[in-house]
Every structure is written in C-alpha cells, then in structure tokens.
Amino acid sequence: MTRRQRALLLRSLLCLFILNFLSLALYFLFHPSAAPSAAPLTPPRSTSSLKPWPSLPSFSPWNTIPWTPRGSCEAYFGNGFSRRIDALGSGGVGVGGWFRCFYSATLKSSICEGGRVMMNPSKIRMSEGGESLESVMGRSEEEEVPKFENGSFEIEGDGSEASGDDRRLVDEEFLDRYVPHGGVQFHTMRGLMESMRIVGPGELQCSQWIEEPTILVTRFEYANLFHTVTDWYSAYVSSRVTGSSSRPHLIFVDGHCKAPLEETWEALFSSVRYAKSFSTSVCFSHVILAPLGYETAMFKGLSEPFSCQGTSLNSLRESPEQQKTARLFEFGEMLRAAFDLPTDDGHPKKSSTTHNILFVRREDYLAHPRHHGKVQSRLTNEPEILAAVQNWAANNTKCSINVVNGLFAHMSIREQFRAIFDASVVVGAHGAGLTHLVSARSKSIVLEIISSQFRRPHFALISQWKGLEYHAINLAGSYARPEMVLDELGSIVRSLGC
Structure with a gap:
C-alpha cells in the first residue's frame, strides 16, 4: 500500500469515528432516558444461593391451570x-x-x-x-x-x-x-x-x-x-x-x-x-x-362444609374428580424431602410381617413465653395404655410388632417425620402431634383416642384429605379402658395380615 493510500484510509476511519460520535451524541440529546446511568438501579446478580426444589413423585404443576372450578x-x-x-x-x-x-x-x-x-x-x-x-x-x-x-x-x-x-x-x-x-x-x-x-x-x-x-x-x-x-x-x-x-x-x-x-x-x-x-x-x-x-x-375445613378425599396423583390422572386431591400427598413429600427422608413408598420396606405402631404422646414442655410448661391431659391413663399396648405387641405371635414411644417433645423434627413415615399404625390421644399425619405413608392407619372435652375434627379431616384409613375411640371422659384400646388395635392389625 502506497503512502497516499494509507493516508486516505486513515482519513476515512477518522471520518467514520466522528460521524458515529456525532450520531450517538444527537441520539442521547433527544433521548435522555436512553443514556447510561452513573450507577445501576440494582446490584448485579450474583450466583444463586437458593435451594432447588426436590423431585416429588406427587408433584403436579401449579401454574398451568387456566381456570380452577370454584369450590373444587x-x-x-x-x-x-x-x-x-x-x-x-x-x-x-x-x-x-x-x-x-x-x-x-x-x-x-x-x-x-x-x-x-x-x-x-x-x-x-x-x-x-x-x-x-x-x-x-x-x-x-x-x-x-x-x-x-x-x-x-x-x-x-x-x-x-x-x-x-x-x-x-x-x-x-x-x-x-x-x-x-x-x-x-x-x-x-x-x-x-x-x-x-x-x-x-x-x-x-x-x-x-x-x-x-x-x-x-x-x-x-x-x-x-x-x-x-x-x-x-x-x-x-x-x-x-x-x-x-x-x-x-x-x-x-x-x-x-x-x-x-x-x-x-x-x-x-x-x-x-x-x-x-x-x-x-x-x-x-x-x-x-x-x-x-x-x-x-x-x-x-374445621368450620366450612366442604368434602375432599385424598388420593394419589396417578389415580387422579386416571380418573379426574373435583372432589379429590393429591395436594397433601405432595406437601407431605415436600416435608420429608426437606429433611432428606424418603419421598414415596418405593424405598426398601420391612417385611410384611413387621409393623411399627407409633404411640404419639403428650409431654410437658415449655413452648413460648406465656406457656407454663404443662400440657392439658387428654388421656389421663396414657402410661397405662402404652404399657398395655407394649405388652400386647410383645405377645403377638403372628407378626413382629414394634411399638414406638412417640415422645415428640423430646425428638428432633426430622426424627418425628421419620417416625410418622415408618409407622404402619399411628395411635394417639387428640393433640397437635397428630398433625404430622400430613407426612404419613399413604397406607398408614390412624387410631385417635378422643376424650369427651376434645371432640374436634382436626385429625379425622387430615386423614380424609390424605386418604388414610381412620378409626376413633370416643371416651365418656378422659380415661380409656386398656381392653377397649387393644380390641380396636387388634382389629386394625389383623387387617394388615397379622
């Protein structure tokens, strides 16, 4: 390239630079909102520190339903x-x-x-x-x-x-x-x-x-x-x-x-x-x-008259019904997955002749600044009932029955979820501990012992919304005769093949 050609090329590049500069200056003069700000409105995004959602077998999309029937x-x-x-x-x-x-x-x-x-x-x-x-x-x-x-x-x-x-x-x-x-x-x-x-x-x-x-x-x-x-x-x-x-x-x-x-x-x-x-x-x-x-x-659901029956997601897909739900199954799996516990019934189980009976108990504990540390007794002879159930289980010759002493007030939350999930039968007096039924197995059976002062529908409803088999013993007061509890429990265990 000759000296004259190099000079011509440099003049052309200089003219292009000046033209671009003037164009940008005129644009920002008449479009001030387009000019870059001195500092970003928000800080730059950093690497996410959020936990991912776990894989839930019962998960159903939440944001793809264009319209949900009212009251379903x-x-x-x-x-x-x-x-x-x-x-x-x-x-x-x-x-x-x-x-x-x-x-x-x-x-x-x-x-x-x-x-x-x-x-x-x-x-x-x-x-x-x-x-x-x-x-x-x-x-x-x-x-x-x-x-x-x-x-x-x-x-x-x-x-x-x-x-x-x-x-x-x-x-x-x-x-x-x-x-x-x-x-x-x-x-x-x-x-x-x-x-x-x-x-x-x-x-x-x-x-x-x-x-x-x-x-x-x-x-x-x-x-x-x-x-x-x-x-x-x-x-x-x-x-x-x-x-x-x-x-x-x-x-x-x-x-x-x-x-x-x-x-x-x-x-x-x-x-x-x-x-x-x-x-x-x-x-x-x-x-x-x-x-x-x-x-x-x-x-x-404690006061509004609506009827929903829990079922599995697969069942709901095969036969959609407005009065059935798998959402509490999904939520129960979410609770277990949050603690790295099994999310469904597909993990290895104990043999069919071995069953856990979880006896959920009420213990004195200090809950908040206005709590005196004493819980109200819903079953006055709870230790007697537990001892009777343990003795009955030890003498059962058809199945191996493990009675779990569910002192939830002295267990970590993870231990509580694990105990509920491992239970074939959940037994307990009416009390907040039974709320853990939301994370129970789909085949778990519930036996609630209800004193005359606490005939409330909380756990019958949760069992219904989860699709769990539910039984209740309604007491005349707050004392339960051991033979009455063992008769009901024996009937439940026989239905499991024992």
Whole structure:
C-alpha cells in the first residue's frame, strides 16, 4: 500500500469515528432516558444461593391451570388463586416496581408479590424476634405481633402515579375485596399492604438489596404444631403459585422467639431471618406475601362444609374428580424431602410381617413465653395404655410388632417425620402431634383416642384429605379402658395380615 493510500484510509476511519460520535451524541440529546446511568438501579446478580426444589413423585404443576372450578378440591388445596389483579405495573421489564395479587374466590384470600420493594424495619413496631425462649419469659403476645406504620414498606413507581403526601399502593376497597378480614380482625398481611407507599423512580433508600425471591411470613400460634403446619402449607403454596423456580428465602415479619419448629422452616426454604435482624432498610427485587395460615383449607375445613378425599396423583390422572386431591400427598413429600427422608413408598420396606405402631404422646414442655410448661391431659391413663399396648405387641405371635414411644417433645423434627413415615399404625390421644399425619405413608392407619372435652375434627379431616384409613375411640371422659384400646388395635392389625 502506497503512502497516499494509507493516508486516505486513515482519513476515512477518522471520518467514520466522528460521524458515529456525532450520531450517538444527537441520539442521547433527544433521548435522555436512553443514556447510561452513573450507577445501576440494582446490584448485579450474583450466583444463586437458593435451594432447588426436590423431585416429588406427587408433584403436579401449579401454574398451568387456566381456570380452577370454584369450590373444587384443587381450588381449596391447590391453585385456586386464579384471578390476577395488577395493583402497580405489570411485572415486566421497565421502569419502576410492580405489584400484583392472585385471588382465590374459594378461600377468599390472596397471594401477592411485587418487585422493587423496600422494607424499613424501624417502622415496624414489634419485639426483635429470634431470641432464646428463656430470655423473654413473660413477654406479651402484643409485643410480638407486628404493627405497621405508614411507610413500613415502600415500592418504586414509574413516575406516572398521582402525586400527593399519601401515595398508598392500595386503598380500602382493594383490601376489602382481595384481602378481607374474614375471621381475623387483626390481619397482618392486610396491615402490611396498608402501610405500603409508592415513591418516585430512584427514591428507594436501600442499604441492602436482596435479588433472589423472598417470602414474608407472619406467624401467630407459632409454637402449636397444627397452626404451624398451616403456615408451612401457606408458604409452600405461595412459592408455587408465584412460580418460584427455586425455594425462596424467608423472612419472619413477627417478633416471636426462636422455637423448635423453626427447624422445619429452615429445611423447607433457602434461608430464614427475622425482619428486625436487618438494622437498616432492605430492598427486594422479588418479594412474596403469604396469606395467614388461618386462610388455608386445612384451617377453614374445621368450620366450612366442604368434602375432599385424598388420593394419589396417578389415580387422579386416571380418573379426574373435583372432589379429590393429591395436594397433601405432595406437601407431605415436600416435608420429608426437606429433611432428606424418603419421598414415596418405593424405598426398601420391612417385611410384611413387621409393623411399627407409633404411640404419639403428650409431654410437658415449655413452648413460648406465656406457656407454663404443662400440657392439658387428654388421656389421663396414657402410661397405662402404652404399657398395655407394649405388652400386647410383645405377645403377638403372628407378626413382629414394634411399638414406638412417640415422645415428640423430646425428638428432633426430622426424627418425628421419620417416625410418622415408618409407622404402619399411628395411635394417639387428640393433640397437635397428630398433625404430622400430613407426612404419613399413604397406607398408614390412624387410631385417635378422643376424650369427651376434645371432640374436634382436626385429625379425622387430615386423614380424609390424605386418604388414610381412620378409626376413633370416643371416651365418656378422659380415661380409656386398656381392653377397649387393644380390641380396636387388634382389629386394625389383623387387617394388615397379622
């Protein structure tokens, strides 16, 4: 190439560079929103720390059902949250945050989620939460339940919202329609949403960003197993309905002390923290609000007349019925999988002539700051009944029967799940420990001993919703004659081939 040709090439490249520079300058002059910002609106995504969903044999997709019949078992126990209401934005890519709810006309409650949401813990009035039980003895329940000041939560708008001092995300009409009080007068999810205010683009003052999906849960009766299971179920359903590809992080928006049942929360979700453990404001790229456990079918079924029968997913696929459900099978498998326990009946079993009888017992224990450590007796001669069952089992010549002393108050949660799963027969007086039936085998048989003061349907219903064979002994008082219990138990064991 000659010197003249090289000079011509350099002049051409220089002209192209100047032309491109002027074009970009003119574009950003007339399109200022397209100019790169000095700093990213959110921090760059890091490697996910979320736990994957385990493989569940009974899993059925949650987000592919276009419409769920109102009042069906799927509407009660599965994805009946089929009406989507956008309160802000649409959840797509764009400027500002977004917020929407999925409403269930069957349960009369909503699962809500949003993006670019800030939590200001200093505006949530409640105790710190997560303390040891011994350090907070005597603390009142009022101190532990959250009360939200205006601005406890903020969400970024796109600048098109109406201006004013009180820029509420939702009004009373929205809340009455989609987050009604129902039987809960102090509705904390409703209070949280009432506190949420819209701020302008770039106005969120975040000390920390959490990029990965995070679910917010407020617990009430956190030390009672039945009510805690309804909270577990609500949080699980919320994660599935909102399409979380992995298990979300979880934050307790309450001030309860640390309790043994927290072990399951930690196993089910990717991490667990308390709202007050954040010393300054924290922002979420994706936050999920779970309904109260009182709003699940497991709780509403105690008073609402609906009939659902548990069945396997394969059976439901072969013969779909609106009054059957496999969702509690799925949930039970999720609970076991969270502790690396078997998820179905396909793992190696003991021989058909060997059976575990789990005797679920009630023991004195300290549950929360207002608990005196004594449980109310539902079976006054429980030790006598246990001894009679152990003696009867030792003298059974047809089968090998192992009686498990189910002192749940002195067992880890994992040990409790294992004992329930290994049981051919579950026996116990009416009490919260029987709630573990949600994770029992599909072929387990239940024998509930019910005193005259506690004739409540909790465990008959759970057995029905799981499709478990259920038997009950209704006492005239709280004393059970050993021969009466052994007669019923003997009949059950004979049905197993013994």
